[in-house]
Amino acid sequence: MIKIAEFQSIGVVRSKFKERADPAKMRKYESIIIIDPKYEEGLYRIEKNEYIQVIFNFHLSEGYNLKGPVWDGQIKGVFASRSPKRPSSIGVTTVRLIERKDRQLKVEGLDALDGTPVLDIKPYVPSLDEAEQIRVWQEYKKANPRSEINGLIKSGNLKTLLLKAGDIHGHFCPGLSFGVIAGAYSLRELGIHSEGMEKLLAIVETNSCFSDGIQFVTGCTFGNNGLIYRDFGKTAVTVTRRDGKGLRISLKPDAYALWDNKYPESKELFQKVVVERKGNDEDMRKLAGLFRRVSFEVIELDFESLFNVKKVQVEIPDYAPIYDSIICSKCGESIMAARIVEKDGEKFCIPCSESEYFELDGSGMKYVKMNKWGVRI
Ligand SMILES: [Zn+2]
Ligand SMILES: [Zn+2]
Structure with a gap:
């Protein structure tokens, strides 16, 4: 193990959440970070930032599992998850800074419990952080399109x-x-x-x-x-x-x-x-x-x-079948094989063959017939 610098808390979190809660719920509420008087000068001009990153210690979390189930039941390694049970028990969250009053910072979006020791605070700088975050988010979204929902x-x-x-x-x-x-x-x-x-x-x-x-x-x-x-x-x-x-x-x-x-x-x-x-x-x-x-x-x-x-x-239908595509002899458009209409040995699409079909519109499901000019009757 490499010897590293010792950390100290620079402040403490005051939150309505006293014990472990759903982080998504916690982020909806405001919390206060009270900075130790010794470090107050370090807050100079922090109110210029709309967002700050809060680095804190999961002080109530005991021990860690290197691998285990995460919130959606999937098994993940601790470094592949945001679990509070980690070898170094450090959390990082980007929050909105609502206001600074002397050495108190009112923030929204912090998922840290009441009494959490804060180790460090840094401004969140979009020009430095956002482009990369958006790129990362886009890649994540490609692999997990509905994860947010x-x-x-x-x-x-x-x-x-x-x-x-x-x-x-x-x-x-x-x-x-x-x-x-x-x-x-x-x-x-x-x-x-x-x-x-x-x-x-x-x-x-x-x-x-x-x-x-x-x-x-x-x-x-x-x-x-x-x-x-x-x-x-x-x-x-x-x-x-x-x-x-x-x-x-x-x-x-x-x-x-x-x-x-x-x-x-x-x-x-x-x-x-x-x-x-x-x-x-x-x-x-x-x-x-x-x-x-x-x-x-x-x-x-x-x-x-x-x-x-x-x-x-309930009785459910089979998986949707996959059909070949066939070209309509009249309009030249491609049609699912199950929807072709054969006439005199030629294959047509439904409108070109003037056949009946079902249509779903604002009034519900309808059976539609067309005349020989392709006009609905
Ligand atoms: Zn056609
Ligand atoms: Zn509506």
Whole structure:
């Protein structure tokens, strides 16, 4: 062992967390770092930094395991994890510096317990640290596309999940929140996450906002064949593993009424803007604002108050088959072999052959017929 310099604490952490807690939860709260008077001068101009790196000692952690399970059950070596049980028991976290008051630093994002000795503080300098961090993050993301979502599900951070679900849904509404809550609950209960390879399936019973929340959170989507659509018009989903053991989650009938009563103007606005399509820009802006407010209220509610849930055994389809591609004799476009229509020994695509087909649109699943000019009848 090489002899190294001795460390001393330069201060101490004051946090509402007195004993071991979920680091993701801890990072949501503010803490105070009280610097030893002896080192106060070393804080000169620290308030110019929005972010600082805090190096601290895991003072309550005893001993270490060189290898063991981490938060998601995977086995990792201690140097391949952020476990507090380490040979040198040192933690490093980048936090937001809210304010400095003399020798007290109020910070947000620190995952250190009350009483933690602080060993050192350094400014986080984006120009030095960020470019490399972004590159590292991008590489990590390539190998683990859904790790951030899985982390949010595990820590129960539904608000951030909802914010992210807005990326695909385009607006915030109670339906989206319901989908986020149901999706996160099902994955936590089933103890599985999606890799987009049909190991997990979501059977949705509506093509409304709810289903976007489900797709985003479960990772079972239209494009990766993890999503099955049943045109029942119910705010309900069955999430299941491939063994058919799953959960059916359905919205309680009075869930929407709660907000209709609380925000009576929403019903009228919804009727005008969405049902009758007669709203002006001001009405639309108002409704969007109301939806946004309600959706972030909904996301704070208990799962049990909103949903009924039942363990189910379901029959699931085979993995999506892989078909050859065939070229249409008329338009020259490539088609899945299962969708060709043969006429007089030639192979056509559905539109070129003027055949019937199924279409999913805003009104649900429809059977569509075309006339000989390719126009829907
Ligand atoms: Zn919506
Ligand atoms: Zn064609």
